[in-house]
Amino acid sequence: MLKQSIRNFCIIAHIDHGKSTLADRLLEMTHTVTPQAMVDQVLDDMELERERGITIKAHAVTMNYRHSDGNIYHLNLIDTPGHVDFSYEVSRSLAACEGAILIIDAAQGIEAQTVSNIYLAMENDLVLIPVINKIDLPSARVDEVKHQVMEFLGVEEEEILLISAKEGIGIEAIFDAIIQRIPPPGGDINAPFRALIFDSVFDYYRGAIAYCRVVDGELHKGELIKFMSNGKSFEADEIGILRLKRQPVEKLRTGEVGYVIASVKNLKDSKVGDTITLAHHAAKSPLPGFRDPKPMVFSGMFPTDADELPELRNALERLQLNDSALIYEPESSSALGFGFRVGFLGLLHMEIVQERLEREYNQSLITTIPNVEIRVTKKDGSSIIIDNPAQLPEPMKIEAIEEPFIKAQIILPTEYVGNLMKLSQERRGIYKNTSYIDKNRVDLHYEFPLSEIIFDFYDKLKSLSRGYASFDYELIGMRKSDLVKLDVLINGDPVDALSMIVHRDKAFEWGQKLTSKLKELIPRQMFEVAIQAALGSKVIARTTVKALRKNVTAKCYGGDITRKRKLLEKQKEGKRRMKQVGKVEIPQDAFLAVLQIK
Amino acid sequence: MAPFIRALTTEMQLYADHYPETRFGTLYLGGGTPSVLDRDQLTAVLRAADTCYEWIPAPERSIEVNPGTVTRSWLETCLDLGINRLSIGAQSFRPGELVMLNRIHSAEDTVHTVKLARETGFRNLGLDLIYGLPGQVWADWRISLERAVGLEPEHISAYILTWSGETDLGKHILDGGLPEPEEDHTAGLFLKTHEFLVKAGYSHYEVSNYALPGRECMHNMQYWDGTPYLGLGPSAHSFSGKKRWWNVRDLPAYNAMLGENRVPVEGLENLTDEAVRMERIALGLRTNRGIMTALIRNKSCADDLIENGMADIDGGRLILTARGLLLADEIAVRLTA
Numbered sequence: 001m002l003k004q005s006i007r008n009f010c011i012i013a014h015i016d017h018g019k020s021t022l023a024d025r026l027l028e029m030t031h032t033v034t035p036q037a038m039v040d041q042v043l044d045d046m047e048l049e050r051e052r053g054i055t056i057k058a059h060a061v062t063m064n065y066r067h068s069d070g071n072i073y074h075l076n077l078i079d080t081p082g083h084v085d086f087s088y089e090v091s092r093s094l095a096a097c098e099g100a101i102l103i104i105d106a107a108q109g110i111e112a113q114t115v116s117n118i119y120l121a122m123e124n125d126l127v128l129i130p131v132i133n134k135i136d137l138p139s140a141r142v143d144e145v146k147h148q149v150m151e152f153l154g155v156e157e158e159e160i161l162l163i164s165a166k167e168g169i170g171i172e173a174i175f176d177a178i179i180q181r182i183p184p185p186g187g188d189i190n191a192p193f194r195a196l197i198f199d200s201v202f203d204y205y206r207g208a209i210a211y212c213r214v215v216d217g218e219l220h221k222g223e224l225i226k227f228m229s230n231g232k233s234f235e236a237d238e239i240g241i242l243r244l245k246r247q248p249v250e251k252l253r254t255g256e257v258g259y260v261i262a263s264v265k266n267l268k269d270s271k272v273g274d275t276i277t278l279a280h281h282a283a284k285s286p287l288p289g290f291r292d293p294k295p296m297v298f299s300g301m302f303p304t305d306a307d308e309l310p311e312l313r314n315a316l317e318r319l320q321l322n323d324s325a326l327i328y329e330p331e332s333s334s335a336l337g338f339g340f341r342v343g344f345l346g347l348l349h350m351e352i353v354q355e356r357l358e359r360e361y362n363q364s365l366i367t368t369i370p371n372v373e374i375r376v377t378k379k380d381g382s383s384i385i386i387d388n389p390a391q392l393p394e395p396m397k398i399e400a401i402e403e404p405f406i407k408a409q410i411i412l413p414t415e416y417v418g419n420l421m422k423l424s425q426e427r428r429g430i431y432k433n434t435s436y437i438d439k440n441r442v443d444l445h446y447e448f449p450l451s452e453i454i455f456d457f458y459d460k461l462k463s464l465s466r467g468y469a470s471f472d473y474e475l476i477g478m479r480k481s482d483l484v485k486l487d488v489l490i491n492g493d494p495v496d497a498l499s500m501i502v503h504r505d506k507a508f509e510w511g512q513k514l515t516s517k518l519k520e521l522i523p524r525q526m527f528e529v530a531i532q533a534a535l536g537s538k539v540i541a542r543t544t545v546k547a548l549r550k551n552v553t554a555k556c557y558g559g560d561i562t563r564k565r566k567l568l569e570k571q572k573e574g575k576r577r578m579k580q581v582g583k584v585e586i587p588q589d590a591f592l593a594v595l596q597i598k
Numbered sequence: 599m600a601p602f603i604r605a606l607t608t609e610m611q612l613y614a615d616h617y618p619e620t621r622f623g624t625l626y627l628g629g630g631t632p633s634v635l636d637r638d639q640l641t642a643v644l645r646a647a648d649t650c651y652e653w654i655p656a657p658e659r660s661i662e663v664n665p666g667t668v669t670r671s672w673l674e675t676c677l678d679l680g681i682n683r684l685s686i687g688a689q690s691f692r693p694g695e696l697v698m699l700n701r702i703h704s705a706e707d708t709v710h711t712v713k714l715a716r717e718t719g720f721r722n723l724g725l726d727l728i729y730g731l732p733g734q735v736w737a738d739w740r741i742s743l744e745r746a747v748g749l750e751p752e753h754i755s756a757y758i759l760t761w762s763g764e765t766d767l768g769k770h771i772l773d774g775g776l777p778e779p780e781e782d783h784t785a786g787l788f789l790k791t792h793e794f795l796v797k798a799g800y801s802h803y804e805v806s807n808y809a810l811p812g813r814e815c816m817h818n819m820q821y822w823d824g825t826p827y828l829g830l831g832p833s834a835h836s837f838s839g840k841k842r843w844w845n846v847r848d849l850p851a852y853n854a855m856l857g858e859n860r861v862p863v864e865g866l867e868n869l870t871d872e873a874v875r876m877e878r879i880a881l882g883l884r885t886n887r888g889i890m891t892a893l894i895r896n897k898s899c900a901d902d903l904i905e906n907g908m909a910d911i912d913g914g915r916l917i918l919t920a921r922g923l924l925l926a927d928e929i930a931v932r933l934t935a
């Protein structure tokens with residue numbers, strides 16, 4: 001395959017602006033998918049993606065396109081997710097591309113992730129093709145949005161394409177732009193083989209499968225490859241390109257995007273961001289890898305059944321191959337036993353990880369209250385970073401606590417600025433400055449403690465702006481705060497897995513809310529259950545779950561026994577999904593009670 | 599002969615050779631309303647039972663009757679056929695409650711039936727009662743209990759009302775016409791019932807059953823102690839010790855299958871050892887014989903029960919107290935876990 005005929009690009013945008021729908025049209029027009037196999041957002045093939053109607057994983061696919069100039073082009077497309085929590089997928093995808101199609105919703109205009117994606121693409125020196133989508137909508141404000149884009153990107157009106165991905169309007173022009181504006185890949189076909197692993201998946205039979213972008217040289221099936229980070233060599237049993245399914249080929253050449261299967265059974269050997277080269281004709285230096293993902297929130301994940309710890313470890317290891325933003329390390333809790341402290345890019349990420357572990361890897365899990373990382377300076381001058389409230393030193397040993405702050409960018413119509421001010425005050429926000437996207441839309445910059453925005457900030461923001469506000473953030477560092485550890489005691493015993501670190505001014509309110517939520521979630525048991533929230537030894541909220549008085553079948557004769565036993569079996573199964581803490585049975589979801597607090 | 603009686607006797611014959619070594623110890627005619635059988639039908643059924651199976655001398659033979667539906671001569675026939683125990687569906691002695699429960703009999707019908715039974719020569723009578731009705735307080739329920747005890751039955755079954763949206767009563771509760779019985783309140787009634795009947799000389803030998811000494815219903819006891827039994831008739835369940843099976847529900851289907859000399863079995867389950875253990879625990883806990891402590895895996899749970907006055911240990915058996923009985927299902931799940 002001639003480099004000149006290859007174009008590597010991804011589709012980037014704010015959530016829901018229509019990336020996957022545009023991908024559908026491109027796949028259709030290049031006959032990559034048969035009409036029978038076509039469904040809406042066909043690349044979103046994960047069960048969770050289909051259920052939620054969002055893209056979670058970046059999806060790469062190769063298309064062959066016959067252009068009006070008579071040539072056939074090989075277009076490697078990567079559809080990316082729009083949600084902030086999956087931005088690590090976007091940044092890795094960009095590294096495999098020379099260009100990006102930037103979609104802007106004609107009704108919404110530029111939103112927060114539009115901006116952050118633009119910056120990401122610029123950092124990677126990608127050619128941007130601005131595309132205004134959904135022009136079919138009655139609420140489309142094409143001219144207005146066109147001006148926003150011209151202003152923001154400094155482009156001419158003619159460079160902006162107008163399409164409706166849903167209706168299939170204006171798609172042909174996208175192909176022209178891809179071929180004319182995005183340069184073919186660089187790289188040296190005669191240099192030693194080098195390919196960057198930008199994603200991978202676990203296959204039960206074949207081990208780790210690496211998705212990579214070939215930067216130099218070429219690789220033939222059967223050659224011995226080497227991972228440059230650890231020097232380990234494997235035979236490339238199968239190599240290929242990514243269609244809707246994997247399609248084996250004999251060789252992969254400079255500029256191409258494809259996959260390599262090399263019976264890598266120890267999953268740690270194949271790392272996203274690593275460079276693959278040839279064992280016998282190795283490149284001198286690896287390609288620049290990826291910045292490590294920076295987890296924003298942490299929570300404990302424990303197997304409901306302690307015996308299943310090894311399975312959970314396996315599952316995490318396998319999932320991590322396909323979700324390189326996931327990090328974890330062992331932790332132990334006095335209430336929940338052994339498990340893992342897992343870091344996530346946000347709450348949606350956490351929810352997705354939990355669901356994937358449950359569905360794809362059959363794990364039964366208890367996930368604990370998420371929290372941010374904090375830095376504690378002790379009286380003796382030493383300082384530690386902790387990601388688990390249980391690790392907080394005794395108050396008397398603490399000199400100061402710092403928590404992560406973020407820089408937030410909030411884009412919304414001017415009329416909602418008042419509402420936003422109020423919310424940001426409740427969330428300890430610090431106003432920085434305002435700039436105008438156009439006369440009706442402002443781009444406000446704030447600083448917030450990360451802990452104030454991870455839970456429900458986005459939902460609140462959406463509702464105070466009737467859905468028009470969008471939000472993006474990045475970490476800016478640690479700052480001192482007056483934080484305290486809020487403990488929960490069940491029947492007098494502290495349950496470490498329920499502890500949280502909160503601002504002193506909010507401790508009382510959290511204590512009240514948390515205890516009353518727990519009261520709702522913990523079912524009545526044979527004995528009364530006292531639930532308390534405490535700061536140190538001072539109880540600040542208390543409530544009780546009254547003892548269960550009656551649970552007995554009145555009549556149980558010959559014909560009732562089978563039914564009765566089945567019922568018991570079901571209840572027993574239900575109990576297995578509870579965690580015994582002392583004498584008290586706590587349902588799985590109670591450990592995440594905090595997320596249900598409004 | 600009525601088709602049902604023919605079917606029932608056919609079913610008995612089909613099982614006749616299955617129990618060569620067994621001598622049957624009890625017979626129970628119940629479920630539905632066996633007192634609608636006339637004397638000839640009853641005679642046919644009992645004759646078949648006598649010819650098909652071996653019996654111990656003087657087996658306990660019970661029949662369920664509704665108050666006010668039986669005559670002296672019918673009762674005499676029963677005695678002639680060896681039926682020596684009546685279970686009378688009194689339900690309540692309060693007219694309002696009987697209406698709520700959709701019963702057509704009166705308290706006087708119950709009194710009359712008891713009197714008639716005694717005169718005929720029955721020495722073993724049981725009264726069935728229901729409590730925990732919507733709006734019912736202890737003073738209301740005590741009236742029924744007092745009147746029941748006043749009739750000096752050998753046996754009293756006192757059931758807490760179980761209701762669901764499928765019954766008229768349940769629908770009434772759901773649409774707000776009647777107050778929903780409150781669990782904690784009903785639990786209180788249960789404990790008072792226990793106290794009242796024990797004081798009156800009855801032993802509380804199963805969750806809902808009380809008897810004068812030696813007058814426990816032997817037939818029902820066998821359900822709870824794991825003795826095998828043969829159930830006959832539509833929907834009847836049987837147990838062999840390792841298997842449970844049950845008959846078709848539908849009467850025409852039942853009759854039709856037996857018309858073709860086929861056993862009218864609808865379903866069967868083989869019990870795993872674990873299932874047997876679970877049943878032993880769940881059923882044993884309901885009775886005053888309790889369960890062998892050896893069956894218990896969750897010892898700390900058992901200790902908690904004892905410490906909290908919900909159970910006692912006696913002769914290597916764990917026996918629930920009245921407060922424990924109220925939580926028998928919950929405790930069964932915990933002890934089997």
Ligand SMILES: Nc1nc2c(ncn2[C@@H]2O[C@H](COP(=O)(O)OP(=O)(O)OP(=O)(O)O)[C@@H](O)[C@H]2O)c(=O)[nH]1
Pocket residue numbers: 013014015016017018019020021022041053054055056080081082083133134135136137163164165166167
């Ligand atoms: N009216 C109209 N709706 C569109 C158009 N393109 C996409 N949509 C709709 O917009 C919604 C989001 O489309 P997707 O293609 O899933 O958006 P996405 O950008 O891939 O979303 P994420 O991957 O979750 O960030 C869907 O309901 C689409 O049907 C369009 O041109 N016109």
Ligand SMILES: [Mg+2]
Pocket residue numbers: 019020021041044054055079080081082
């Ligand atoms: Mg998408």
